[in-house]
Amino acid sequence: MKPMRQVLTLLIAGACLLQAHNGHSHAPPEAKLLKSPIANSPEHIAAGKPVYEKYCAQCHGADGKSRTTLAGKLPERPADLTSYFMDSRRDGEIYWVITHGITPNMPPFDKQIPETGRWELVQYVRHLRAKQRTAEKARLGPYEWNLPPGFPFPNVPADNPMTAEKVELGRYLFYDTRLSLNQTQSCATCHQQSLAFTDGKPRGVGCTGEVHPRGPMSLVNVAYSPVLTWANPNLRRLEDQALVPLFGDDPVELGMSGKDELLAERLKSVPVYCKMFATAFSGDAKPFTVGHIVKAIASFERTILSGDSPYDHYRNSNDPSAIGEAAVRGENLFFSERLECFHCHGGFNFTGTVDYLDKGFAEVEFHNTGLYNLKGKFSYPSPNLGLYLFTHNEEDIGKFKAPTLRNIAVTAPYMHDGSVKTLEEAVEHYSSGGRAIKDGPYAGDGSANPNKSEFVKPFVFCSDEKADLLAFLRSLTDERLLTDSRFSNPWPAGTKKSNP
Amino acid sequence: MQIIRGALIAAFSAVGLIAAPVTIRFQANVGDRKLVCGEYYENIGITHSRITPHDFRFYVHNIRLIDDKGAEVAVELDQDGKWQLDDVALLDFENATGGCTNGTPETNDRVTGTVPDAKYTGLRFTVGVPFNKNHTDLTTQPPPLNLTAMAWVWNAGRKFMRLDFASTGLPRGFAIHLGSTGCTPNQTKTTVPTSCSETNRPEIELSGFDPSRDIVIADLAALLKDSNVDINQENTPAGCMSGPEDGDCAPIFANLGLPFGGKPAGKQSFFRRQATAELSAETTQ
Numbered sequence: 001m002k003p004m005r006q007v008l009t010l011l012i013a014g015a016c017l018l019q020a021h022n023g024h025s026h027a028p029p030e031a032k033l034l035k036s037p038i039a040n041s042p043e044h045i046a047a048g049k050p051v052y053e054k055y056c057a058q059c060h061g062a063d064g065k066s067r068t069t070l071a072g073k074l075p076e077r078p079a080d081l082t083s084y085f086m087d088s089r090r091d092g093e094i095y096w097v098i099t100h101g102i103t104p105n106m107p108p109f110d111k112q113i114p115e116t117g118r119w120e121l122v123q124y125v126r127h128l129r130a131k132q133r134t135a136e137k138a139r140l141g142p143y144e145w146n147l148p149p150g151f152p153f154p155n156v157p158a159d160n161p162m163t164a165e166k167v168e169l170g171r172y173l174f175y176d177t178r179l180s181l182n183q184t185q186s187c188a189t190c191h192q193q194s195l196a197f198t199d200g201k202p203r204g205v206g207c208t209g210e211v212h213p214r215g216p217m218s219l220v221n222v223a224y225s226p227v228l229t230w231a232n233p234n235l236r237r238l239e240d241q242a243l244v245p246l247f248g249d250d251p252v253e254l255g256m257s258g259k260d261e262l263l264a265e266r267l268k269s270v271p272v273y274c275k276m277f278a279t280a281f282s283g284d285a286k287p288f289t290v291g292h293i294v295k296a297i298a299s300f301e302r303t304i305l306s307g308d309s310p311y312d313h314y315r316n317s318n319d320p321s322a323i324g325e326a327a328v329r330g331e332n333l334f335f336s337e338r339l340e341c342f343h344c345h346g347g348f349n350f351t352g353t354v355d356y357l358d359k360g361f362a363e364v365e366f367h368n369t370g371l372y373n374l375k376g377k378f379s380y381p382s383p384n385l386g387l388y389l390f391t392h393n394e395e396d397i398g399k400f401k402a403p404t405l406r407n408i409a410v411t412a413p414y415m416h417d418g419s420v421k422t423l424e425e426a427v428e429h430y431s432s433g434g435r436a437i438k439d440g441p442y443a444g445d446g447s448a449n450p451n452k453s454e455f456v457k458p459f460v461f462c463s464d465e466k467a468d469l470l471a472f473l474r475s476l477t478d479e480r481l482l483t484d485s486r487f488s489n490p491w492p493a494g495t496k497k498s499n500p
Numbered sequence: 501m502q503i504i505r506g507a508l509i510a511a512f513s514a515v516g517l518i519a520a521p522v523t524i525r526f527q528a529n530v531g532d533r534k535l536v537c538g539e540y541y542e543n544i545g546i547t548h549s550r551i552t553p554h555d556f557r558f559y560v561h562n563i564r565l566i567d568d569k570g571a572e573v574a575v576e577l578d579q580d581g582k583w584q585l586d587d588v589a590l591l592d593f594e595n596a597t598g599g600c601t602n603g604t605p606e607t608n609d610r611v612t613g614t615v616p617d618a619k620y621t622g623l624r625f626t627v628g629v630p631f632n633k634n635h636t637d638l639t640t641q642p643p644p645l646n647l648t649a650m651a652w653v654w655n656a657g658r659k660f661m662r663l664d665f666a667s668t669g670l671p672r673g674f675a676i677h678l679g680s681t682g683c684t685p686n687q688t689k690t691t692v693p694t695s696c697s698e699t700n701r702p703e704i705e706l707s708g709f710d711p712s713r714d715i716v717i718a719d720l721a722a723l724l725k726d727s728n729v730d731i732n733q734e735n736t737p738a739g740c741m742s743g744p745e746d747g748d749c750a751p752i753f754a755n756l757g758l759p760f761g762g763k764p765a766g767k768q769s770f771f772r773r774q775a776t777a778e779l780s781a782e783t784t785q
Contacts, residue, residue, distance in 0.1 A: 233684050234635075234656035234693050243638060243653040249675065250654070250737045258602035258649030290648065291639030382735035382745065390655075392682040392697050392744060 014029025025089055027096035029320045032200040034092030036119045048124030049487035051117050055109060056125075064128035076105050081125050082132035084356070085348075088316040094122045136357055148307020149316040150348055152356035154223035154443065156239050160295045162302065168490075170300025172276065172295060175489045178266045179246065180207040187245070187297065188489065190216040190253075194482050196407035202418025206253040213251070215418040218411050220481065221404055223302035226355035226362035230416045231386040231400045233364065239291075240300035246294075264288040304487055305350070306406050311475040323475040326464070330472025333465055340455040341430070341469075350405035350476065366399035369449040370434025371415060373444035379451070381442060386418055398412050398451050407481065409474045427469055433458030517616035522575060524611040524623065525715040527774075528556055528593035535720060538598025544667070544720075545727045551665040554599045554673060556720070557650060559629045561588040565615055566622030573620075577613040584645050585610065588629055590644035593718075599666065602649050605765065623709035623716070623773070627678070627756070628660030628701035629665035632673065634680060635692040652679045656693055660701065663720065664739075669730025675739035676780060678702075682744070700742055702756045706773040714773045723770040726751035 017325075027029070038044055053062065061068045064081035071078050079086075098118050101108035106257050113121065136153050143162035145153065151166035156162055173179065174187045185207040186437040191197040197219035214230050227233055228241040235241045245253035247260075256263055265449065267273050268288050278288035280296055311331075313322035323331075334341045344352045344367055355362035366387045371382045380386060380398040386394035420429055429435050433456055434447025461469075481487070528535035530544070530551070540552045563575040577584045582591075589611045594600035628634070629645065638646055645658065652659045661678040682697030684757045706716065732738045733747045738751035744761065753760035757768030 081700075236685075239639070240637070240653070240656065243648075243651065247648040247651055247653055249677070250741055256648065258604070258647070260648045291638070294639060376747075383743075385745075389743075390682065391684050392674065 002118050016481060026095045026096070026102045027093040027100075030319050031092045031096035032090040032320065034095055036091055036095070036115075036122065038116060038119050039124075040123060042061055044120045044123045045100060045127045046317075047117075048120035048127075051283045055112060055494055059106070064125065064132075074105050076102075078105065084133075084152035085150055086125075086129045086145075087133075090316075090318065091119075091122050091126070092237070094125055095119060098122065101174075121388075135229070135372070137177075140357070146305070147500050148305055148312065150312075151221075151305065151307055152224075152348075152359075152424070154302060154356055155226075155362075156223075156302065156358075157239065160239060162299055163280065164237060165276070166296045167303050169273075169276040169280045169492050170296035170298070171487070172272070173297050174300055178270075179254055179256065179263065179293075181259060182207050185254060187242075190245075191219050193487050193489075194410075196220050196410050196478075196482065198411045199413070201415050204253070205249055207250050207255050210251045211461050212253065214416045215413070217403055218407060219301055219304050220306040220406055220478075221349045222304065224349050224354050224356055225351075227353060227364050227401065228399075231366055231389070233366075233387065233390055238301050239294045242294040242297045243290075243455075246290075260290050267293075304481075306478040306481040308477040308480045309406065309476050311472070313479075324471060326468045326471035327466075327475040328472075330468035330470065330475075333469050338459055339430075339469070340457070340459075343455040344402040344453070345405050353401050366396070366401055367453040367456070368398035368449055369400075369415075369429070369456050370446035370449045370452040371419065371429070372398065372435070372437070372442055373446045374442060374448040375444065379444070381417075381496050384498040386416075395451055398449060405473060406476050407478055409477045410482065423470060423473060424466075427473075430456060430458055431461055431466070514692065517618065519576075519614045519619035522565070522613055522615045522711050524575070524711055525613070525623075526591050526609050528609075529717050529719045529721070531721040535593055536598070536639055537594050537596075537600035537603070541721070544651070545724045545729045547669070547728050547730045549667045549669060549729050551667050551674075551720075551724075551729065552599050553594065553720075554601070554664035555595045555603055555649070556663050557590060557603075558627055558663075558678075558718075559588055559590050559644070559658065560611065560627055561626045561630050562624075562626040563587070563589070563611060564624045565620040565709075566624065566707075568619045568621050571729050572624065573615050573618070575611070575613040575615050577611065580612075582606075583608045584613075585642055585645060586633070587704070588633060588645070590647075590650070591718075592725045594749075602664075604647075604649075620710060621708055623704075623706045623711070623714075625704050626701050627704060628680075629658045631680075631696070631699070634658050634682070638662055652677065655679060655681065655683055657683065663723075665720075665729075667729040670732060670738060672737055674729045674732070675737065675741065677737075677739075677741040678756070679742050681742050698744060698760070700753075702758055704750055704757075704768060704771050706771060709738075709773045713775050713777070715776060717772050718770060719772060722772070723752060723755050724764065725769075726755065 017475055036100065056116050059071050059074065059078045060066045060081055066078045066080050092500060098121055099108060099110045109118065140156060141161045143164065147153065160497065177183045177186045179186055190199045190204045192199055202215055203214045205211055217230065222238065226236065228235040228238065229368045247257045249257050277292065281292050297338055310322045313319045333339050344365065346352060347354055352365040353363060378385055378397055385397050387399040388394065412422060414426045420426050432447065434445065434449065434452060436445045436447065437443050507740050530541040533541065533664050535553055537558060538551055540550055542550045543552045548689065555607040564572045565575060566572055567607035577587055577589060579585070583590050590608060592604065592608045594603035596605045616723065633645060638648065638651045650662060657679055658679045659679050661676065663676040664673055666672070667674050679701055680696035680699050685692065685694055727748070736743060736746040736748065740746055740752050744747060750760050754766055755769045757765055759765045
């Protein structure tokens with residue numbers, strides 16, 4: 001290979017890698033608008049099959065999963081055509097890739113396959129994904145998920161399969177103040193729909209007035225979170241997490257420790273629950289149990305899915321103007337190696353800590369972002385020592401989970417302790433590579449924290465770049481989610497138990 | 501259960517030993533007085549504080565008697581469907597009255613089971629829930645592992661001992677929650693902790709213990725004698741929730757015979773043996 005060609009190959013490979021950061025299609029935005037001249041039909045799918053087997057199967061495999069010998073030898077691994085992200089691709093984008101190929105991986109097929117044949121091939125590729133999706137759905141049971149485009153099926157604990165009845169019961173419980181000892185708070189007190197299921201406060205406040213050391217996290221897309229809360233590596237299932245606010249003593253949140261009999265008695269006395277518990281847990285002699293309460297709440301929480309923001313429309317539908325030019329520039333900055341945002345906030349849920357059906361490995365990440373650098377043994381203010389509280393390893397002081405950035409514009413204040421008031425301040429925190437606190441008990445240069453993540457490094461915003469990045473972050477707000485009646489308070493207005 | 505009991509008796513008979521029922525009795529004291537919800541106790545700790553109990557319960561397991569040849573014999577616990585499960589038992593000294601608002605009306609001051617019929621001169625037991633049962637799902641476990649007040653949900657385990665009280669300086673409460681800390685899963689897919697760096701299960705030995713004559717006294721005044729229960733270390737839970745950073749735990753752990761903050765395990769002084777004859781003498785005084 002001549003040196004010049006080597007450089008060119010590297011450049012192209014580099015460009016591909018850049019694209020891989022954001023998981024976007026290789027096709028240009030205008031490709032979304034290409035319209036198929038043929039209608040979807042079983043005949044066209046059937047016609048696409050031999051074409052696929054002749055031209056595509058060698059790399060992508062007969063099943064579309066791209067687990068072929070040849071696939072492994074290509075510069076960039078060919079896409080798994082049965083994967084969830086194919087649901088976010090438009091027909092036009094698939095057609096464009098078939099027509100133009102992907103340098104240097106995939107040749108163009110515009111010469112070998114006539115136009116109609118290529119559109120039939122698009123239908124066959126879609127069919128491969130549809131088959132896979134049906135198989136996945138069959139494993140999860142009959143529940144209708146209504147996933148946003150480009151979202152995989154979540155993992156659901158085998159002992160708590162989703163049902164519409166449990167979800168609805170969970171919604172009633174989520175908004176019911178009977179779940180707190182003094183009947184003043186429900187889950188919704190700290191997880192308010194209009195604020196993407198956060199509470200707008202720096203730190204949560206329990207029903208006895210005790211202030212939680214940390215702020216309530218958004219519940220949006222929590223079905224995909226393999227670990228829950230800010231930095232507890234042991235809380236893996238929503239069913240277990242729900243026990244913490246209910247029965248925890250330090251801090252007291254809902255304050256029901258030792259009061260599970262009382263809780264059951266209270267719920268039994270509500271006519272609507274008699275029917276709901278019996279239907280949701282039919283065949284169970286004792287429906288009013290703590291186990292059932294947390295299973296129902298967890299089922300409801302798994303339905304709080306957000307993927308309908310302007311940015312999603314820009315990416316996944318035929319609307320390239322769904323976000324403004326500033327947001328488009330901000331997107332490029334977000335996914336750049338200069339800003340490094342995507343390292344911890346990547347993927348469909350804009351967080352590195354993610355799991356879903358057949359992912360193979362649940363990814364769990366905790367990072368120290370240089371918020372503090374106190375003198376002495378602990379560089380972060382107690383009791384918020386992060387992952388350290390569980391591992392007792394000094395390298396884990398100040399490590400917390402990167403939350404999803406979906407709806408981030410409505411979830412101020414920021415960070416585990418709410419110590420960053422605005423989104424602008426949060427962005428500035430990262431551009432300075434950590435936070436310097438001049439005086440007071442927390443004085444110290446956070447950017448020099450010994451545990452700080454290598455991805456949190458200072459960078460300089462040129463011209464309007466900060467505004468562009470903010471415009472991008474604001475384009476992740478899903479307005480529909482904030483008012484969607486499926487997630488709102490089911491109790492009739494004015495009833496004592498409705499909350500907040 | 502009957503079959504197991506029968507098999508045990510058969511096994512013991514074969515070596516010339518008959519299984520006999522045994523009861524290990526416990527009593528919660530503050531000094532010489534019995535612990536009662538709703539009462540108060542003075543002269544506690546280094547500040548001579550006055551305390552009012554809110555809760556006192558603890559799990560024990562791995563209960564053994566020592567025979568007159570010095571051999572250890574495991575007590576086979578009765579499976580009563582409530583206080584005892586496999587080799588774990590819950591002792592409960594609150595009755596949900598007085599200040600003990602998070603409690604249960606039922607109390608339990610004994611462990612019952614069977615041992616080979618012989619003379620015993622010592623008792624050993626471990627405070628807490630064994631590792632294989634500690635990190636199980638509260639909502640699916642049989643009693644006594646299903647109590648929400650004894651669950652340590654944040655640490656995905658159980659409180660081995662829960663001793664809550666109000667003191668002169670901390671009227672809202674000083675809570676001692678003993679349990680394993682530093683618990684982590686070793687791989688990302690694991691749903692429960694696979695190890696804990698501080699297991700915090702006190703090993704208790706009471707020599708000379710004869711179950712037919714003696715009872716086990718858990719003495720709160722002895723446990724707290726080196727503590728200042730009127731103040732709380734800043735930025736830590738009120739009392740001692742087993743955190744290695746919480747200096748309030750240091751004297752308590754020492755009296756439980758547990759290592760803490762780099763200090764090795766010492767001799768416990770919380771539990772002691774007392775003959776029932778001495779007890780009846782006390783009550784008649």
